[in-house]
Amino acid sequence: MKQEELSELLDHHGIKPTANRILVSKALADADRPLTLSELEDALHTIDKSGIFRALSLFHERHLVHTIEDSGNGVRYELCHSHNDDADDDLHVHFYCERCQRTFCLEHIPIPEVELPEDYRKISANFTIKGVCAGCKGKR
Amino acid sequence: MKQEELSELLDHHGIKPTANRILVSKALADADRPLTLSELEDALHTIDKSGIFRALSLFHERHLVHTIEDSGNGVRYELCHSHNDDADDDLHVHFYCERCQRTFCLEHIPIPEVELPEDYRKISANFTIKGVCAGCKGKR
DNA sequence: AAAGTTTTTGCAACCGGGTTGCAAAATGAG
């Protein structure tokens, strides 16, 4: 994704597009899967982790990214794909491979609706399936 | 739950029922919701956290407990309710309340099956809905 | 019952992700 577009995207979410923030959002945009803070640290060795952390926090607050909880490996961040400003309305199922320890987006599988007990109100949801991915299926 | 029963339960999972292990399993059995390591520490101030940790790890390995990932608050442990030895076959949806920060079991809501892409194999799953629980609905 | 072996436990230390305080650098307004 181009700097230009990213800058506009940030702006659109009320985030001043600084160089660092553009880099962080670019890394997220270019990745095909949600990333952890440390993965971003590796990818962006020019920015201190506190800076990445603060960018991510801000992005999250402004609903530019959403988070998913990975198996113990901490939180993963992913650009919101929907282009409306509402909170996480593009939530899909994630898949964690126990062999290669990677987390994939199953974009085309939406999180199913379930009927909650009386007076419970849903705000967001996290659905991660663990198992073995196609790539690891044959191996070892 | 009685010591006697617990002891038998541990035995049944191939776990030598030591005093500490019985205490840990009792705390889990008596709780109406999955607990974190630190919550167990508070409940069982007579046992060191490393001991609780090792008991939990062992329980998990032997499929006496399963784990769910709570919103950042770390891992929560919960006794498996099913009485067969298979791995997590009694998985249900969990609810995390953003007001009181507690995690509830929605025992009667099973995790829905979804169709995975070709060659993906499911082993287990984690489905947590976040929102506001009935108890907190009115408040503040 | 004593000696030896194995398992369990507590303690202290460590590890790593996440988070914060602070002062320097960059940005923007007057």
Place this chain on the structure above:
DNA sequence: CTCATTTTGCAACCCGGTTGCAAAAACTTT
């Protein structure tokens, strides 16, 4: 250009989770 505001890097910290190690407890064997 100067002053106020925002952003950034650095270092330090916090805390849950984890491990090494030696003492204590439980089991064996004689």
